[in-house]
Amino acid sequence: MKKILSILTVGCALTLSSCEDWLDKYPLAQMSPETFFSNENELQAFSNTFYTIFPGDGLYNEGYDNIVKNEIAAEMRDGRTIPASGGGWTWTDLRKFNTLLEYSGNCKDTDVRNRYDAVARFFRAYFYFEKVKRFGDVPWYAKLGSADPELKRPRDSREFVMQRMIEDIDFAIRYLPTKHDLYRITKWTALALKSRFCLFEGTFRKYHGIDGYEHDWKWYLEQAADAAEEFITNSGYSLYTATGPATSYRDLFASENAQSVEVILARDYNSALGVFHNANFYTISASYGKPGMTRKIVDSYLMADGSRFTDKAGWETMEFKQQCSNRDPRLAQTIRTPGYTRIGSTTKLAPDLANSITGYHVVKFVTGTAQDAYNKSFNDLPIFRSAEVYLNFAEAKAELGTLTPEDIALTVDIVRDRVGMPALDMAAANNNPDPLMASYYPNVNSGANKGVILEIRRERTVELPCEGLRQWDMLRWKEGAQLVPSSNGLDGFLGCYFPSLGEYDMNGDGKMDLCLWSGTKPATTCDAMLEIGEGKDAQLTDGTSGYIVCFRGRTYKWEEGRDYLWPIPTDQRVATGGALSQNPGYEDGLSF
Numbered sequence: 086m087k088k089i090l091s092i093l094t095v096g097c098a099l100t101l102s103s104c105e106d107w108l109d110k111y112p113l114a115q116m117s118p119e120t121f122f123s124n125e126n127e128l129q130a131f132s133n134t135f136y137t138i139f140p141g142d143g144l145y146n147e148g149y150d151n152i153v154k155n156e157i158a159a160e161m162r163d164g165r166t167i168p169a170s171g172g173g174w175t176w177t178d179l180r181k182f183n184t185l186l187e188y189s190g191n192c193k194d195t196d197v198r199n200r201y202d203a204v205a206r207f208f209r210a211y212f213y214f215e216k217v218k219r220f221g222d223v224p225w226y227a228k229l230g231s232a233d234p235e236l237k238r239p240r241d242s243r244e245f246v247m248q249r250m251i252e253d254i255d256f257a258i259r260y261l262p263t264k265h266d267l268y269r270i271t272k273w274t275a276l277a278l279k280s281r282f283c284l285f286e287g288t289f290r291k292y293h294g295i296d297g298y299e300h301d302w303k304w305y306l307e308q309a310a311d312a313a314e315e316f317i318t319n320s321g322y323s324l325y326t327a328t329g330p331a332t333s334y335r336d337l338f339a340s341e342n343a344q345s346v347e348v349i350l351a352r353d354y355n356s357a358l359g360v361f362h363n364a365n366f367y368t369i370s371a372s373y374g375k376p377g378m379t380r381k382i383v384d385s386y387l388m389a390d391g392s393r394f395t396d397k398a399g400w401e402t403m404e405f406k407q408q409c410s411n412r413d414p415r416l417a418q419t420i421r422t423p424g425y426t427r428i429g430s431t432t433k434l435a436p437d438l439a440n441s442i443t444g445y446h447v448v449k450f451v452t453g454t455a456q457d458a459y460n461k462s463f464n465d466l467p468i469f470r471s472a473e474v475y476l477n478f479a480e481a482k483a484e485l486g487t488l489t490p491e492d493i494a495l496t497v498d499i500v501r502d503r504v505g506m507p508a509l510d511m512a513a514a515n516n517n518p519d520p521l522m523a524s525y526y527p528n529v530n531s532g533a534n535k536g537v538i539l540e541i542r543r544e545r546t547v548e549l550p551c552e553g554l555r556q557w558d559m560l561r562w563k564e565g566a567q568l569v570p571s572s573n574g575l576d577g578f579l580g581c582y583f584p585s586l587g588e589y590d591m592n593g594d595g596k597m598d599l600c601l602w603s604g605t606k607p608a609t610t611c612d613a614m615l616e617i618g619e620g621k622d623a624q625l626t627d628g629t630s631g632y633i634v635c636f637r638g639r640t641y642k643w644e645e646g647r648d649y650l651w652p653i654p655t656d657q658r659v660a661t662g663g664a665l666s667q668n669p670g671y672e673d674g675l676s677f
Contacts, residue, residue: 122188128201131185135208136268138178139352142362144466145450145551146374149559150568151382152550153442153578153635155375161569164642167652167673173219174654176226182209183228203260206253207275213250214282217243218557221650221668225249239664244298247286251308254279258312265321267343267351267465274350276316277469280477283309285561288484292528292563293649306481313478317495322347322471330505335418339428339452343465347472351465364450364462369440377443378420378550380579380632384521385546386413391507395521405436405444405581405591414504415547421446423593429453435591435598436581438615438623442635443580449551472500472548480541486534493537497544514540528563560649569643570636580633583625586617603629646670 121127148154185205192198216223222240257275265271287305325337325344337344343351354360367374388394389411409422416422421436436446456462475496482488490511498508514536522539523529529538545558559568570577583589588597588611600611603618615623625631647670655673658665663677
């Protein structure tokens with residue numbers, strides 16, 4: 086049974102309204118902060134509102150170079166544009182965290198006060214991580230008031246902000262409880278967050294050539310590795326394997342209640358409380374998402390024996406059935422492949438090209454048919470899980486050049502073993518780096534560790550899709566240009582390959598179930614028909630043959646010297662009298 090009241094579904098009873106204006110001040114009219122926060126109940130009630138900062142459906146509906154939908158992200162379509170206001174430059178949540186920290190001294194129980202200060206400092210670190218990812222240098226506000234002169238201060242360096250984040254997260258690690266809790270943060274959530282943001286910062290500095298600060302990229306990667314190692318050694322978490330290699334990965338994301346053996350923190354969805362998301366409908370409604378994995382990512386999955394798919398003769402023009410045969414089992418648990426059945430059903434279903442823009446029909450987070458209606462899914466959405474921490478550790482050590490085969494055995498190999506994939510051979514990877522991975526990540530240098538770095542990136546790609554991490558991975562690796570088709574030599578995003586128009590057996594049951602046609606609509610017994618041609622539902626790269634191509638002929642924009650950061654909105658620059666500087670490459674026409 087789920088908790089009747091979950092903090093990630095129901096806000097606290099202490100509802101405090103706020104606007105989204107310039108650093109809105111919480112209206113504390115309903116309470117006196119000088120007397121509130123005096124006991125655990127009050128601290129907990131106030132801090133329950135913090136949990137709404139975590140992502141919801143943005144997890145499963147991400148879309149960049151790995152997943153495309155019925156519309157591409159504005160940043161990829163139009164490039165970065167300077168907003169008049171908003172644009173992610175909002176600080177309302179920070180005011181909540183700082184309010185608790187300012188008044189928690191009203192509670193005279195030191196242990197309780199430290200625990201809830203730890204909660205607030207965890208969330209402040211999480212909040213600032215989101216800001217640093219997006220804007221780089223940002224002002225550090227330890228206290229916010231509507232008349233505070235600090236509101237007009239300039240941006241602090243990312244080094245200053247990251248060091249304050251380290252202080253906050255280390256406090257959280259020290260004082261948060263160690264007991265596992267799916268819906269509340271713990272010491273283990275804090276270690277997972279530290280491993281995530283230190284890995285981000287270390288690799289961002291390494292690949293973007295940022296130096297001159299007291300702490301270099303290596304220091305941050307060492308922090309990431311240490312946090313991940315403490316988690317792996319002491320947390321008691323492992324991976325969910327209960328239903329076997331063929332379904333455990335699928336079931337991890339389709340579970341009504343998050344699998345607590347692996348999931349460190351989840352967002353709770355609950356049918357009894359009427360709290361739903363849209364994962365099922367998102368994948369089966371032609372008018373909603375139409376998500377499809379790209380050919381680029383499908384080609385990244387290894388063969389089931391650990392060999393490279395792209396080493397097979399003719400891999401570029403393999404039809405769907407052959408392409409999906411004997412692959413890493415995570416492929417068949419992430420998209421519809423031949424033999425796919427819905428949970429609770431034995432009916433084989435083909436990928437639905439009317440509902441999947443590339444033909445690689447995404448099914449991660451999809452449950453049984455009872456939840457197919459609009460906004461009726463209620464399986465929990467993981468926010469932190471142990472597999473990511475394992476991969477954070479391996480990547481940090483690989484980038485540092487200190488990764489050992491023993492490290493791989495404790496991390497990457499465990500992740501692979503869940504689905505029955507063989508171990509990663511570090512020496513073989515370094516002796517023969519994968520040319521395909523190297524083309525996807527051209528900024529990985531030709532050092533002795535290149536091959537294993539590429540393999541760990543492959544592992545993140547196939548283990549963590551639709552979990553809100555892909556865009557940030559590509560940006561920290563300085564591979565933003567690879568998000569945009571025109572930058573990597575393509576004209577649009579590619580999907581399944583078809584050698585000609587005609588009928589195809591897509592689900593492997595021996596019956597033709599998809600008919601591709603152009604011109605005169607043919608008679609067919611296929612369940613699905615797709616018209617091919619310019620201006621039609623789908624196009625093929627060579628007209629009547631080739632790859633399905635999405636968003637062909639678009640003008641894509643990526644400015645390498647600019648687009649790794651977002652611009653500061655103009656109203657904030659004006660409000661601070663120019664104290665807030667603009668990010669490099671953006672011309673907002675303001676002078677002070």
